Amino acid sequence: MLCGKARCPILVKAEALVKVKSVLEREQISGSTPPAAFVGRIGYPKVYVGPLLPHFYGDTVLLDTPEWWLGKGIEEIVNFRYSLVRGKSRLEVKAASTGNRLLDTLQELAMSVRAVDAEAVFEKRPTKMLILSDIAQPFGPSAPLRSFKASDSSVDRRIEKAYYDRDLKAAEAVTELYKKGVLVTRIQRAFSLGMFGEGKRRRLVPTRWSITAVDSILSEALVKEVKNHPTIDKYMVFYLKNIGNLYIIILIPKLWSFEWIEAWFPGTPWNPEGASPKPAIMGDYEPYWGRKDYPSIGGCYYATRLAAAEALSRMRRQATVLALREIYPEYILPVGVWNVRENIRAALKTKPQIFETLEEALRFIRGLLRVPLQSWIQHSIILRGALSQKSIKDYV
Known part of the structure; x- marks a missing residue:
């Protein structure tokens, strides 16, 4: 490939575009919204708000339910998202308290238990682009919204009550x-x-x-609950490989603390070709009492913390959690933090490897990692604190 990747991200986006090309030639679209909506951030506190809907009818819930995407390839996920056309209209964020006709409709859709038939009329033809984010799942074509209407739907009483x-x-x-x-x-x-x-x-x-x-x-909320439980009594290692990512979670028999570290290999979205000849390693940490500032690594930190806290809650135990992620060039496009959350969730539901000591656990994960273990130790507050100076030298 011209971009030097086994699968070119430009071609992946182009192929997705071809599949919806005819839809983008007109200023009206009708289909079954999953339901889905998007609220932008540009221009805050006056932001773009609108529905997302495909050009076909049926059960489209899958198109906006990342919990069901585990095991899907990047091309399939991009196709899901590119099939959704986004209508947008500017609203003040305070409209949520004062009311607005479009927003009322979108809120009704958000309570729906199934896909809802809808129609959108645009001011002009949708733009032919795919928007990628390290936080949100990809978003496809968009256009200013002239009008939008949706059929009645059955609501989720739990959301309705709230x-x-x-x-x-x-x-x-x-x-x-x-x-x-x-x-x-x-x-x-x-x-x-x-x-x-x-x-x-x-x-x-x-x-x-x-x-x-x-x-x-x-x-x-889950971490607060977990802190009331006794600690685990052995070292536990969970791991999972999926769409160009390796996830490793080490549970250490100590009181709660948490660390998330990522290593982006050359040729990946956050370490493009030429930016660095080595994997770019970054991470964040919180001690028992938590942290007060926003983690520099962004939303993946909280997505992983949620998955880890869920697992400990199921075990009715607490632990120090070290979560590592290696991102390889096969991961050609960022698809959102749901990818991290769902993979960590899945990893923590597998049967763990059990060890008596941290040194044994580290010897095991060394066989899984591509980044030298010494690099992880150098970047990890938890590992540097848990290992004695003698132990650290064993991995250098």
């Missing part, structure tokens, strides 16, 4: 819905559309912010 409770705080609504079994991405969608919180304080929240906020709220 929506109409205008005295319930947003964080409480998020945790209550999660405990009732509502999918995280559905909670994030409703949160983004300003459907939770005390009436006059409700606001639209840009989609990428809402994803991180919900992961943060839920993981914080």
Whole structure:
């Protein structure tokens, strides 16, 4: 390939575009929205808001349910997202508290339990582009919205109850819905559309912010619960390989602390060709009492913390958690933090490797990693703190 990759990201996007080319030649689209909506962040506090819908009818819920995408290839995920055309209209974020016709419709859709037939009319033909993000899942073509209408739908009573409770705080609504079994991405969608919180304080929240906020709220609540449990008594290692990524999670028999570190190989989205001849390693850490600032590594931190806290909650145990990720050139396009959350969740549901000592656990993961173990130790606060100077020298 001209780009030097086994699978060229430009061609992946071009092939997805060809499949919807005819749809992009007109200013009207009708189909079944998953349902899906997007809230932008450019121009905040006046942002673009609108629905996402495909040009076909049927059960399209899969197109906006990342929890069901594990095991899908990047090309398939891009096709899911490129099939959704986004209509957009500018709204003040305060519209969530004052009301707006378009927003009311989108909020009703966000409560739906199934795909809903809808029609959008645009001011002009949709742009032919795919928007990628390290936080949100990819978004396809878009156009200014002239009008939008949707059929009636059956609502999820759990979300409906939280929506109409205008005295319930947003964080409480998020945790209550999660405990009732509502999918995280559905909670994030409703949160983004300003459907939770005390009436006059409700606001639209840009989609990428809402994803991180919900992961943060839920993981914080779970970590608080986990701290009441006894620690594990042995070292546990979980790992998973998927679409050009290796995930390794080490649970250490100590009180809660958490660290997430990524190594982006040359030729990956955050370490493009020529930027660095070596993997770019970055990470963030929190001690037992948590952290006060936003992690430099972004939303993946909270997505991983949520998955780790969920696993410990199931075990009714606490532990120090070290999560590592190696990203290889086969990972040609960023597809959002859902990818990290769902892979870490899946890894932590596999049978773990059990070890008596940290040194034994490290010898095991050394056989999985491409980055030298000494590099991970140099970048990890947890490993440097857990290993004696003598032990560290064993890995140099």
